[in-house]
Amino acid sequence: MSVRVRIAPSPTGYLHVGTARAALYNWLFARGRNGQFILRSDDTDSERNALEYHTDIIESLRWLGLDWDEGIEIGGPHAPYQQSLRYDRYRDVAMDLLERGLAYYSFASSEQLDEFRKEAQAAGKTPAYDGRFKLAPEEAADRIAAGESAPIRMAVPRPGATTFHDVVRDEVTFDHAQVDDFVILRSDGSPTYHLASTVDDVDFEITHVVRGEDILSSTPKHIVLTKAMGAIPPTYGHLALLMGPDGKKLSKRHGHTALSAYRQAGILPEAMVNYLALLGWSPGDDETIVSLADMIDRFDLDEVTKNPTIFDNDKLEWMNGVYIRKLTVTDFVARVTPLVESHLGRQLDGREAAQLAAIAPQVQERAKRLAEVADQVSFIFGDVVYDETSWEKVMTKDEAAIVLPAALSAVATLEEWTTESIENALRNMLTETELSARKGLQPIRVAISGSTVSPPLFESIEVLGRDEAVSRLESAIARVGSQ
RNA sequence: GCCCCCAUCGUCUAGUGGCCUAGGACUCCGCCCUUUCAAGGCGGCAACAGGGAUUCGAAUUCCCUUGGGGGCACCA
Numbered sequence: 001m002s003v004r005v006r007i008a009p010s011p012t013g014y015l016h017v018g019t020a021r022a023a024l025y026n027w028l029f030a031r032g033r034n035g036q037f038i039l040r041s042d043d044t045d046s047e048r049n050a051l052e053y054h055t056d057i058i059e060s061l062r063w064l065g066l067d068w069d070e071g072i073e074i075g076g077p078h079a080p081y082q083q084s085l086r087y088d089r090y091r092d093v094a095m096d097l098l099e100r101g102l103a104y105y106s107f108a109s110s111e112q113l114d115e116f117r118k119e120a121q122a123a124g125k126t127p128a129y130d131g132r133f134k135l136a137p138e139e140a141a142d143r144i145a146a147g148e149s150a151p152i153r154m155a156v157p158r159p160g161a162t163t164f165h166d167v168v169r170d171e172v173t174f175d176h177a178q179v180d181d182f183v184i185l186r187s188d189g190s191p192t193y194h195l196a197s198t199v200d201d202v203d204f205e206i207t208h209v210v211r212g213e214d215i216l217s218s219t220p221k222h223i224v225l226t227k228a229m230g231a232i233p234p235t236y237g238h239l240a241l242l243m244g245p246d247g248k249k250l251s252k253r254h255g256h257t258a259l260s261a262y263r264q265a266g267i268l269p270e271a272m273v274n275y276l277a278l279l280g281w282s283p284g285d286d287e288t289i290v291s292l293a294d295m296i297d298r299f300d301l302d303e304v305t306k307n308p309t310i311f312d313n314d315k316l317e318w319m320n321g322v323y324i325r326k327l328t329v330t331d332f333v334a335r336v337t338p339l340v341e342s343h344l345g346r347q348l349d350g351r352e353a354a355q356l357a358a359i360a361p362q363v364q365e366r367a368k369r370l371a372e373v374a375d376q377v378s379f380i381f382g383d384v385v386y387d388e389t390s391w392e393k394v395m396t397k398d399e400a401a402i403v404l405p406a407a408l409s410a411v412a413t414l415e416e417w418t419t420e421s422i423e424n425a426l427r428n429m430l431t432e433t434e435l436s437a438r439k440g441l442q443p444i445r446v447a448i449s450g451s452t453v454s455p456p457l458f459e460s461i462e463v464l465g466r467d468e469a470v471s472r473l474e475s476a477i478a479r480v481g482s483q
Numbered sequence: 484g485c486c487c488c489c490a491u492c493g494u495c496u497a498g499u500g501g502c503c504u505a506g507g508a509c510u511c512c513g514c515c516c517u518u519u520c521a522a523g524g525c526g527g528c529a530a531c532a533g534g535g536a537u538u539c540g541a542a543u544u545c546c547c548u549u550g551g552g553g554g555c556a557c558c559a
Contacts, residue, residue, distance in 0.1 A: 010559050045558060110557085117555085126485045127555060151557045169488070178486045178555080186557040193559045217487055217554040240489075240552080247551065275495095278508090282496055286507040305496075308552055312494050315509040325522075366521035376520090426518090441518040453520045 003035025004207045006071075007061075008197065011041060012048040014258035015060040017311065018212060018242040018250060021276045025239065026210050027066045028277070028299040038204060039071030041082045044196050049084075060259040063269050065292055070204075078204045083196045090191035093199050093229065094152050094184050102228045103184060105140040106153040108133035128180035131155060152185040154194075154225060162220035167208070167237035167301045174220040182221050194218065198225040201234055210237040210301065213308075214249075237301055240280060240308045250311055262316075266339060266370030268327075271320040280305045289322060321368040332364045333357050336373050343374035344381055355380050358463045362455040379449040380464060384472055390452040399435060400443040400480050406433055407444050408473040417466050423458040447476035 007023040009015060030037040039061065043049050058073055070076025080086065097103035108129070117127035131153065135143075144150065160176040184195040191199075201209060201222075209222075216238045226233045244254030256262060262272055273292055282305075283290050283298050290298070324332065333356060340356060341347055348356060359377055367373050379385075394400060410425040430440045445457050448469060454460055461469050 008559095012559075042559065048558080106557090113556095121484055121555095124484060128486090153557095166488095172487075174487070180555080183557045188557080190557090192557070197559085212553090213488065214553060215559085218559095238488080243552080245494085249552080278495065280495085282507095284497070286497070288495095288508050307489055309496095310494060312509065315495070318509060321522080363521095365523090368521090423518090430518095437518045445519060449519095451519085455520085457518055 001207060003030055003033040004038065004205055005030050005035065005210060006038040006040050006201070006204065006206050008040040008042045008200070009057050010045060010193075011043050011050060011053040011057060012045055013053055014260055015057045016250075016257050017259050017262070017276070018257075020060065020064060020259045020272075021242065021279060022211055022239055023061060023066055024064070024273060024276050025281070025299075025301065025304065026208075027068075028295055029208065029210065029301050030069075031296045032299055035207075036069040037066070038076070038206070039068040039073070039081065040200060040204070041072050041084075042193065042197060043082060043084045044191055044193060046084070046190075056258070056260055060263070063263055064259070064273050065269055081204075083191070083200065086196070086200070087189070087191065089203070090195050090199055091185065091189060094191070094195060097154070097184070097228055098152055100228075101137070101155070103152050103154050104131075104134055104137070105144055105150040106131075106133075106181070106183070107135055107140065107143065107148075107150050126178045128178055129153075130158060130177075131181040134181075149187040151183045151187045153181040154184050154221070154228070156181050156221075156224055162223050164219065164223060164233065164236055166216075167210070167235055168240075168304045169216075169238060169306060172216070172219075174217065176220070178217070179220045179224070184225070194221050194225065198222045199229070202226055202229055202231045206234050208235045208237060208301070210239065213238045213240050237304070239304065240306055242279065243308050243310045245310060245312075247308075247310065254311075255313065264371070266372065267316065267320050268323045268335075268370070271316065271323040274323070275316045275319050279309045279311065289319070317368040324367050324370070325365055327364065329357070329360050329364065333360045336360070336370055339370055340374045340377060340381075343378060348381070352381055355463050359455055359459060362459050366455075376455060379451070379454065380460075384448075384450045384475070386446065387451040390446050390450070393452060394442045394446055395476070395480055396483070397439075397443075399439050400476075402433055403429070403435060403440050403443045404447060404473060404477045404480060407447075408470065408477065411461070411466075411473070412470050414466070417462065419458045419462045422461050426458070443476070444473070447473050 005026040007019070007026050009019050027037050029035070041054065068074065070078065071081045094103060098105070112133055113129060116129060116132070120127040156176050156179050158176050161173055162176065163171060163173040166172050182194055183192050185191055219236055223233045242250040244250045250257055274290055277290065277295055278288065281299065281303060283295070327335070337348065337353070337356065356377060359380065363373050363376050367376070406429045407426060410429040411422060414421050414425055426441070426444070430437060433440060441457055442452060445454055446452060448454070448457065448460055448464065
């Protein structure tokens with residue numbers, strides 16, 4: 001039987017990086033086994049669903065390069081792959097279970113349940129509802145017939161236990177004393193996550209359910225349900241959760257949890273996928289940089305680490321830098337142009353595009369995120385804006401007053417306007433003024449770029465063009481003279 | 484409180500009884516390169532949670548303790 005795996009996000013939030021990692025592992029497993037990867041939408045929470053999230057999930061997965069063989073957007077033999085469109089099916093299953101005595105209408109009030117749970121906890125037991133308030137089937141049927149509404153609960157076999165083999169954790173056992181008679185169909189007739197998800201896994205012939213550890217303890221419920229449906233449970237695998245720097249479950253207070261936020265920050269999909277893969281899996285051989293294609297060959301589910309992993313932004317950015325440097329200059333420019341334009345709030349004209357292309361190699365080798373590139377090159381477009389700290393640091397020194405006019409005259413009359421000619425002229429100037437490059441060039445840098453930190457100076461001057469460079473030197477001289 | 488899961492440098496990990504005076508990567512520190520900042524090169528700091536047991540021999544097997552995480556809804 002060929003492998004069929006799925007990722008089933010619910011559109012109640014942006015695609016979470018943890019979900020993205022689970023998607024990646026599922027995808028790698030499917031691709032490595034010649035199986036199918038399915039994208040399902042677990043949208044049974046009508047209160048919190050939003051189209052915006054639905055779209056974000058699809059776009060984020062595509063951005064990562066994880067394509068699916070069946071699912072929302074593309075359809076497939078089991079369509080629709082959206083739970084909100086399959087309510088009839090879930091109800092049928094629930095009714096069938098009810099008729100076979102495997103589930104029942106529950107009239108236990110929430111007060112009763114609360115009290116039961118409180119007492120159980122006080123007695124040192126798990127507060128899992130054991131069905132003790134269950135009515136005789138006839139009585140329950142009468143009350144429903146009389147127009148009362150009630151949720152349907154699964155009658156979990158008691159006493160009993162569920163043991164299963166988890167691909168990442170080996171054997172796991174839960175005593176049914178820990179599993180409550182869970183609701184499968186709400187009193188309004190809508191399915192709960194447990195029902196919808198399990199029915200879909202059965203119907204879609206899912207062979208491996210690989211998901212977060214947060215639902216490890218719900219797995220017995222899914223197995224009980226699956227068996228009640230007369231199906232063979234899939235193989236389960238529970239991935240350890242992603243943590244924030246404080247060791248707690250990764251959440252918004254740690255920074256970004258939405259994959260799209262990283263995309264916006266200028267993280268490359270290649271880097272993201274590589275980093276995510278290494279969060280809980282190692283290709284061995286002391287390797288760190290691994291392509292998606294390479295991972296397919298080397299990945300296996302049972303090699304996945306069991307321990308919770310802390311999301312390390314520093315390492316992600318380092319890795320992103322590695323991938324940025326691997327880009328061809330053309331590709332780099334193509335990826336960075338939209339960011340520069342949005343930073344500027346306008347389109348680049350032809351001349352500016354050429355300027356960007358010219359300076360690109362200089363910034364490419366020092367960037368960690370694409371978004372920061374926009375900031376680094378912005379001095380080229382529009383007027384100089386002096387960073388006051390930078391100004392304070394170098395323009396108030398004596399060298400500034402000497403070097404700036406010297407640089408202006410060295411550069412203003414150059415016959416050739418190339419990086420080399422500019423560098424020669426300025427180095428001669430340094431010799432004449434007897435200043436070190438360190439001291440003598442910084443004022444020029446600030447005059448040209450507005451900051452002590454900029455792309456390499458000679459290239460920057462060249463890209464800026466003679467007129468602009470001259471005018472910036474003049475402006476700086478004027479300001480220095482007036483202080 | 485109860486149940487489940489987990490436990491190697493600060494972080495991600497390699498390691499499946501001797502190859503380990505524990506390897507790699509990020510971070511941090513130092514040096515080199517250098518027009519700033521980076522990048523790059525070289526080097527350094529840094530870990531088997533604790534206690535028992537098994538064994539000729541344990542990071543590797545077992546038990547306990549401790550610590551961390553997750554779950555305990557008509558949310559997913």
